[in-house]
Amino acid sequence: MRDLEITAENKMHDTIRNIAYDADRKDAFFVSRPHEIIEKYNQWENLLPDIQPHYVVKCNYDRQVLHTLKALQSSFSCSSKTEVTKLMSMGVNAERIIFSCPIMLSSHVKLAKSYKLSTITFETKADLEKIHTIYPEAKLIICAGPTDCKDEFKFGCGTIQEFFNLLQTAKSLGLDVIGIKFHTYSGYRNANNFSQIISTYMDSFIDAGFNLKLLDIGDTILNEEDLFNIAVEVRCITDMYECFKKGTAKIIAEVGRFFVSSAYTLACKIDDIRELTNTTNIHRIYHINHDKYNFSCVYSDVPIVPKPLKTHNNKTLYASSIWGPSNNEEDQIVENVNLPKMSMGDWIIFENMGAYTSPESSGLDIIYTDNENNIYLDNPLMETEQFSDDITVPNNTSVRNMIILPFYSDNMTAGNHRLKYIHLSDAFNY
Structure with a gap:
């Protein structure tokens, strides 16, 4: 079971890498599952x-x-x-x-x-x-x-x-x-x-x-x-x-949290790096492109755990802190964490960010994936729409768990993933 969980996590990280690096994305974004x-x-x-x-x-x-x-x-x-x-x-x-x-x-x-x-x-x-x-x-x-x-x-x-x-x-x-x-x-x-x-x-x-x-x-x-x-x-x-x-x-x-916390991951880009040194230690300060005030969970009892998106072969860890883009002393997201040495333009992900982080009102893109890590865009779920010539949802539908997502043509891609019509009740094998 643990091996399956690790495999699923690795696939999800691969998906986020495709989104972050393939499109040379500038802004932070959420990935929702x-x-x-x-x-x-x-x-x-x-x-x-x-x-x-x-x-x-x-x-x-x-x-x-x-x-x-x-x-x-x-x-x-x-x-x-x-x-x-x-x-x-x-x-x-x-x-x-x-x-x-x-x-x-x-x-x-x-x-x-x-x-x-x-x-x-x-x-x-x-x-x-x-x-x-x-x-x-x-x-x-x-x-x-x-x-x-x-x-x-x-x-x-x-x-x-x-x-x-x-x-x-x-x-x-x-x-x-x-x-x-x-x-x-x-x-x-x-x-x-x-x-x-x-x-x-x-x-x-x-x-x-x-x-x-x-x-x-x-x-x-x-x-x-x-x-x-x-x-x-x-x-x-x-x-x-x-x-x-x-x-x-x-x-x-x-x-609340039980249903949605693990369904969202936030990906942020490093926009600035500073170092504080003394005779014995180096403390690295990473400024990311998303501020503390959009991390509502900072003010709760739930820990925020940053993870580098890239795999680092050098296992040396450095005392680090993570801050938002402002110079406000209150804009500290993570006070003290051990991280590998990262570079400008690297990405940091924060998992379990589905609760009290206001994804929809944050202004960030929300990119949705199914359990096969296919990607689809942030569009409203519709229950009474015709998405193509051959896909129609009747107005009186009452099928339990039938959630219909927008239809995309086969030539639309994001990274290595093809955008496609997804019927959630099939995609999730539920």
């Missing part, structure tokens, strides 16, 4: 078949990502008007959207009502008052935060008493609270007492006089290890409560 999203979705369904994933749109709202997940029958979690509007324009059913804003503005509630979004979250008394005034028929989910959160700007109710009091307010207003959302903060890695914390909140929910119909375990899963750990914890929860045994309540999860 939508089939990895499908593979992650398969992993999810195999390990957590009873938990419906709701993709966190703000994690990566590249339209290819959204169309892929829509075709996989994923549901979605939105935190802004823009995200809701984008999904509705794609034809996503309102029943598959949870509107979850840390601060629910009156305009948010009006938008939810106008689109008939049946499920929205709340976490303050002010939220409840707005909902009561504008959209009292909405189905509500109360947000609960981890009780061990030390962050001054935490989201969700941080104490059981706060949680219970808010439920009492909802009851006095006659609002329909159907469930709980466990709202974790970035970097929350405490799966060991996950079920215990949720159980405490669930008991309080029942004591407040509500019938639990939905439990949202939040965005707690970042990788395969988390998937296994949470699967165990969720089984503990379902074994403890009759509502899950009887099927009157369901569990959902908000999933």
